[in-house]
Amino acid sequence: MTASPTSQGILDSIQNVTPDMEIAYTGFDTSDEELIDQLVPDFQPGGPLAPYRQKASFNWKKMMFFLDGKSVIKFKNTVFETLEQDPLFDRSQEVDKSLEELRELSFLRVRRLFEYNFLSDELLFKNPLFAWIMIGCILMYDTALSHKYQLNVNMFAGVIQASGTARHQSFVEKCKNFEIFGCFALTEMGHGSNTRAIQTVATYQPSTQEFILNTPQLEATKMWVGNLGKHASHAVVYAQLHTPDGVNHGLHTFVVPIRDVHTMKALPGVLVGDMGHKISINGLDNGFVSFNNVRIPRENLLNKSADVTVDGQYVSPYKKSKRFSISLAVLSNGRVAITGFGATLLKMGLTIAIRYSAARRQFGPKEDEEIPILEYPLQQWRLLPYLAANYCLEHFSKSLFSELVKVHVGHMFGDQSDYMWGLIREIHALSSASKPLGSWLARDGLQECREACGGNGYLAVNRLGELRGSNDPNCTYEGDNNVLLRQTSNYLLSLFDEKLKNPATIISSPIKSVDFINDYEQILQTRFEARSIEDCKNPLISLHAYQWLVCKLLVECNDKIRMESEHQSCMFDAINNSQVYHCRSLSLAYIELTVMKVFYEFLMRQQQESPNSQELIHVLTKLVSLYGLWSIDKHMAALYQGGYCSGELPVKWIHCAILELCAELKDEAVALVDAVAPTDFILNSPIGHSNGEIYKNLYSAMTQGKHVFERPEWWKEFSSPITVGSLPTKSKL
C-alpha cells in the first residue's frame, strides 16, 4: 500500500467514496418530523411521567435524532429488538445461576452475537462509529457480555490488526468467523501498571524458527485476562523479546494458541485456569496462565513496528520513540472505549434515578399533597449535574473515538506524518485522563443514583447495584486511574517545558486541546469575569476559569518538580513528590476543561448550522453551563489561592447559578433521559421503566420470583426447639 501524506487526507477520501457516511458527532438535521416519528416510537401515553414530559421545552425524540441521526437510531433499534425477541437473551435466564452457568450463558450469547453479525464490514467502512455504537448497545444490555465481545474483537483481533501485518490476517479472519476466540494478556500477578517490568519471556530459536515462551516465576503468571478463564483459544501475549545474542529488546506482542479449538483443552506447556468469582461482571471469565517452553512460530510476533529475521536479527524501521508511540496508540483504544463505558453506565443509572424521582412522591406543603422528589432542590443538585456531565462526556468520548479512527486509518495507509505522531500523543494524553474522569464520574454518579432512589434503589432487580459494580473495574483495568493521570501531566509538562525553553515555540496539537497554553502569560493575568449570577450561566465563565487554572497548575507543577529535583537525589522522587495537589490536579483540570470545551464548541457550531434545532441547543447549552460550574466549584480553593477569584461574591454567584440551573433543568430532566435511554427491555429496571409506574412494576417484579411465596425448605429447623445458652463458647479470659 502506498503511503499517503496525512491521515486527514485519507479520511477525506473515505468520505468521498461513501458520500452518505454520517459522522454522528456533528449534530443532525431535525427538520423531517415524520421520519423522526417513524424511527422513534412514542411512549405509552399518560402515567406518572407525563406531566414532566409535557413540561419539557423540547421534543425528546427530536433530541435523540439530533444526537444520533437516522442510521444510528435504526441500528440501535435493530440490535435492541433482535435481542428482545431472542429467547437466549430473556432476562429470566440470568436468575439464580451458578458461576459456571453464568460463564456458559455469556458464551452462548456472545456466539449468538456473531451469528447476528450486526457489525458487517460494509457498515463499518461506511461509518467506523458503528463499532462504538455496537459496544454501547451490548454494554447497556449486559456489561460482561459486552466485555466478552469487545475483548475478543477489539483487544484481540483489533490489537493484531493494529500491531501485526498481512501475515497475521488469518487470525483476524478466523476471529471474525468465530473459529478462534481471543483475549489480551498483559497483566501479570506481580505487575500491572508497571508494564516494563513484565517478566514473561519469548526467546527466539533460529534452528526451529520459533519463539519459546516461558513464565520464569510465580509472579510472572499472566492474570486477570478476560475470556481466558474458560473460553479463549488464543491470546495476544506481552512478553520480553530475547534474541539469540542474549539481548532483551523489551516488551513485544505475540499471538499464542492457548487451547485446542476442537477439544477446548489446554495445549502442551500451557497451564490455564479460571480466577473465580469477582466483585462484579461474573459472566466474564477472567483467567490466569503460565507458559512452560511453549513454542510458537516466528511469524506469531506482531511485527508492525519491529521484527526478528529468520537468523535471529532484531530489525525495526522505527526509532525506539516511534515504536513507543505505536504501542501507545494500541493502548489508547481501550482507554477511549472505557471513557464511553463510564458515560453509558452512568446514563443508565441516571435514567432510572430521574424517572424514579419524577414518579416518587414524598412530603409536601400540605398534609394531603405530596410532591415528586425531583421537586426538591437537594434531589436536583444531587442528580442533574451528573446528567449535565454525562451529556458532555458522552459527546467527548464519541469525538475522541472519531479521532482514534483517524489514527487507525493512518496506520492502515502507512501515514508517518508529524500530524499523525502528534495525534497519537494527544489522544494518549487525553484518553489517559478521560478514562479516569469518566470512570470516576460514573462511580460517584451511580452511587448518588442508588441513594437517590432510597431503599428501592438497593433492590438488585432495579439494576443500580449491577451498574455500579460494572463500572467499578473501569477505574482499574487498562491502567489504574491514578497511574494513568501521570501520562497526561507528563505530556502537558513536556509541551510547557519546550515553551519555557524557547518562548518562540508555537504549541499546536491536532485536536487543539493544548493550543491555549501559547497564551499562558496573558491568561494568568485574567481574573474571574462574571458580575452576576446570570453572567455565571454563560459557559465561557467556567471555560475561562479552567484555562487559567490549567496554566496556573502548569507553572506550579513545573516549579514544584524543579524545586523537588534540587532537594531529592533522583528525578523519580521529585516527580512522585509532585503528584498530590500538583500533577494529578493538572491532569484532571485539563480533561474537565477539554470535555466541556469540545461540547461547547460543538453547540456553538450547531447554533450557526442547525436553525431547526435551536430549542435543543438552548437546553444543551444549559447542561454545559451546569457541568462547567459544578466542576469548577471543586477547584475554588485553587482559584482563590492563586488570586483568580477574590471576595465572597464569586463563590456565592457560582453556587446560586448551579441551583438556578438545576431548577431550570428539572422540568427538562425526564425528556433529557428519554432522549438517551435505551428501550425498557434493555434498561431492565422496574423503577426506571418509561411508563413511570414504579409501584406496579416493582410489585410485579418482586412477586414474580420463583420462591417468593414458598415456605423455605429449612422451615423445620425453626420448629425444632433449642435451649438458649446451652452451648459453651470458646475460651473465656
Ligand SMILES: Cc1cc2nc3c(=O)[nH]c(=O)nc-3n(C[C@H](O)[C@H](O)[C@H](O)COP(=O)(O)OP(=O)(O)OC[C@H]3O[C@@H](n4cnc5c(N)ncnc54)[C@H](O)[C@@H]3O)c2cc1C
Ligand atoms: C475486572 C478486570 C479485568 C481485567 N482484564 C484484563 C485483561 O483482559 N488483560 C490484562 O492484561 N489485564 C486485565 N486486568 C488487569 C488490569 O489491567 C490491572 O489490574 C491494572 O492495570 C492495574 O494493575 P495492578 O492490578 O497490577 O495494580 P498496581 O499497579 O499494583 O496498582 C495498585 C495500586 O498502587 C498504586 N500505584 C502503582 N504505581 C503507582 C505509582 N507510580 N504512583 C502512585 N501510585 C501507584 C495504584 O494507583 C493502585 O492504586 C483486569 C483487571 C480487572 C480488575
